[in-house]
Amino acid sequence: MTTVHEPTTAAGLSVWPASTTEPPHGELAVGGVPLAEVADRFGTPVYVLDEAEVRDRCRTYRDAFPEAEVLYAAKAFLCRAMAHWVDEEGLGLDVCSAGELELAVTTGFPPERIVLHGNAKSPRDLETALRLGVGRIVIDSPAEIARLAAAVGPDGHQKVMVRVVPGISAGGHEKIRTGTDDQKFGLSIADGYAQHAIARILDQPQLELTGLHCHLGSQITSVKPYLAAVRRLVGLMSRLYEQHGLTLPELDLGGGHGIAYRPGEEALNLTALARRVRAELTDACATAGLPVPRLIIEPGRAIVGPAGIAVYHVLAVKHTGDTVFVAVDGGMSDNPRPALYGVRYAPRLIGRHSTAAPARMTVVGRHCEAGDVLAADVELPADIGPGDLLAVPVAGAYHLSMASNYNLVGRPPVVAVRDGLARLLVRHESLADIRSRDVGL
Secondary structure, three states, rough: OOOOOOOOOOOOOOOOOHHHHHOOOOOOOOOOOEEHHHHHHHHHOEEEHHHHHHHHHHHHHHHOOOOOOOEEEEOOOOOOHHHHHHOOOOOOEEOOOOHHHHHHHHHOOHHHHHHHEOOOOOOOHHHHHHOOOOOOEEEHHHHHHHHHHHHHHHOOEEEEEEEOOOOOOOOHHHHEEEEEEEEEEEEOOOOHHHHHHHHHOOOOEEEEEEEOOOOOOOOEEOOOOHHHHHHHHHHHHHHHHHHHOOOOEEEEEOOOEOOOOOOOOOOOOOOHHHHHHHHHHHHHHHHHOOOEEEEEEEOOOOHHHHHHHEEEEEEEEEEEEEEEEEEEEOOOOOOOOOHHHHOOOOOOOOOOOOOOEEEEEEOOOOOOOOEEEEEEEEEEEEOOOOOEEEEEEEEOOHHHHHHHHHHHHHOOEEEEEEOEEEEEEEEEOOOOHHHHHHOOO
């Protein structure tokens, strides 16, 4: 997806939130709040989330897909405030666990607008979903059918979808490609497992099959894979109509919409996606003689990713051979994505204006791991030193949600900024928090 707004006038800020400003003295601000002030008030590392950017991106999706149901993918980032914002902006929610589900519902999110995913749902996941009245459960394996039917009971009722594998390879890294037959998600169309599972669901009167679901992968920057998925899923819907007289009212294309992490990187064009998917779906259904199902999409990263910034203090600068290492007070415990996927970021010096020439450096974390690299071979001012602040944009998705306690380092706080005000959403995880879980000798 392209950024929601035009890039700010300051050079190099195209991947930053639209509210970002950089006065001449270097006090870079987001949402009217200088990031250096956030670091001073809340400490570092700290995640900063631009509320207005999140809300604007929700509205952009609603405007681009006015006839579709847009579900925010909670796995990208979830807290009570995020659930509240998504609810107020009229989006639904897709969750992957009882934990995500309970947090959303206890915040006040309507359970009927929530979809539960998961390739291996636990008994607690299913029990919580049924107890709270989740809108739909996406069946991912044959074993779930009998388990879910038994949990619902003979007099109960639950809407379900089936996650199918369309046999399409798409995504920015092999570890985040989920549309092919060689990964753990879904039921294959090619080998007939999807059709067999659907027939079994139809034999369970307490389960109402509402549609098909697929998810091709993450960081997809081309529209073409989604069009191919539409054709293959409509083809399956046509066969289901011929075999069972079944007309499914919903088609979920998942998410995976690619965003730019550095200036100049390619991103998925949301306007083109909406227009071409709508046309492809209409044409495919007309050819098959089927009514057009309601489209469902599940953006996560594309909504929250560009709204987040991670801020660090520099602890050390070290020259090793031809490499200059800039070590910060965070690392792979608060952002494992570079180690997992090789993602590249564009950190920026904040808090002061430097007139030094740029130099190539590698930003590394504090952890005892050679792979703890946040940004390799990036340009930073040559005079950077201990005590300086670095800010990493596009840090809203899969940072806190994938954070760990490696080396028993507490996870950072989340601070929301808007209209010149900063407020704490998620507090820092203290050593006392970590110790409290250690209950035995």
